[in-house]
Amino acid sequence: MSKSIAVSQHSQQLHNDVQEAVKSIMGATQLKAQDYNKVLRSTLAATQKVVTIEIASGDLTLLKKSGYKLCFAKKVGDEDYNVVWQSYVAYLSNNEFSWTPQYQLFASNVFKENVQVKVSTNIVNIGLGQTSTLADSGLLSQAVTGGPDTSFTFVNNYAPIHPGVNQLSTGIDGNQVSTPIYVAVNPVVTGNTVLTPVETILVWFEQNVQTSTMFSSSRSKAIEIDLTFENTAGRLYEDGKWKTI
Structure with a gap:
């Protein structure tokens, strides 16, 4: 597996995980792109070392x-x-x-x-x-x-x-x-x-x-x-x- 494919798959997995977590909290409501990006940025900022x-x-x-x-x-x-x-x-x-x-x-x-x-x-x-x-x-x-x-x-x-x-x-x-x-x-x-x-x-x-x-x-x-x-x-x-x- 190439490095670029691996990184892309990781990004997609993170996208899916964030969507599922928020949908669970909000009662299966799909997150809008702009709201998703805010959640994603805050999630990464909180977990990045x-x-x-x-x-x-x-x-x-x-x-x-x-x-x-x-x-x-x-x-x-x-x-x-x-x-x-x-x-x-x-x-x-x-x-x-x-x-x-x-x-x-x-x-x-x-x-x-x-x-x-x-x-x-x-x-x-x-x-x-x-x-x-x-x-x-x-x-x-x-x-x-x-x-x-x-x-x-x-x-x-x-x-x-x-x-x-x-x-x-x-x-x-x-x-x-x-x-x-x-x-x-x-x-x-x-x-x-x-x-x-x-x-x-x-x-x-x-x-x-x-x-x-x-x-x-x-x-x-x-x-x-x-x-x-x-x-x-x-x-x-x-x-x-x-x-x-």
């Missing part, structure tokens, strides 16, 4: 000369960070990275460190409080309502496999993409697996790493940023150390 990463001049020069990339990862449940959500070579002194709670579910046949994620199944849009089933044919169903409100549920009727999660982000380059934030390190057996995205990210610099690369070891000089109860945060990298701004 934004991190600003500033890099001091001396550090920026050194990092660029040494071929380091600016990297982000995101948590799912109590698991360790294990996928490079995004990595950027074209970072500058001031960089803004943001995301909204728009997810996709997939499954992979393998988790392997230092290898980019290989999606083995179809990909489906899924929201918090929804469930998708991997049939014995290996096909993921469209998400339906069901499961914990702060999680989504992967029902495995296939065989041992690694569930994975994509999330929509807006990069430091201003481009929206939906890429993996998580792949289960160990395959899950048949039954239900509850996946809970956490609003905590990891930021670090690393050489020779690509977006969607799986990893299992800790990242050098990384900082964890918790946005569970905040929508914005800022950090400065100066003299090889992270500072809150």
Whole structure:
């Protein structure tokens, strides 16, 4: 699936979700376009998380000369960070990275460190409080309502496999993409697996790493940023150390 198609599908899913929520409140009245746009903007504004990463001049020069990339990862449940959500070579002194709670579910046949994620199944849009089933044919169903409100549920009727999660982000380059934030390190057996995205990210610099690369070891000089109860945060990298701004 292309990045543009993924973003378009996410936008359509959000449109449908907002319409259904408002129709439920208003007694099945279709929302006018202008009112819908107001609701959509307010919904996104309330749920968008934004991190600003500033890099001091001396550090920026050194990092660029040494071929380091600016990297982000995101948590799912109590698991360790294990996928490079995004990595950027074209970072500058001031960089803004943001995301909204728009997810996709997939499954992979393998988790392997230092290898980019290989999606083995179809990909489906899924929201918090929804469930998708991997049939014995290996096909993921469209998400339906069901499961914990702060999680989504992967029902495995296939065989041992690694569930994975994509999330929509807006990069430091201003481009929206939906890429993996998580792949289960160990395959899950048949039954239900509850996946809970956490609003905590990891930021670090690393050489020779690509977006969607799986990893299992800790990242050098990384900082964890918790946005569970905040929508914005800022950090400065100066003299090889992270500072809150």
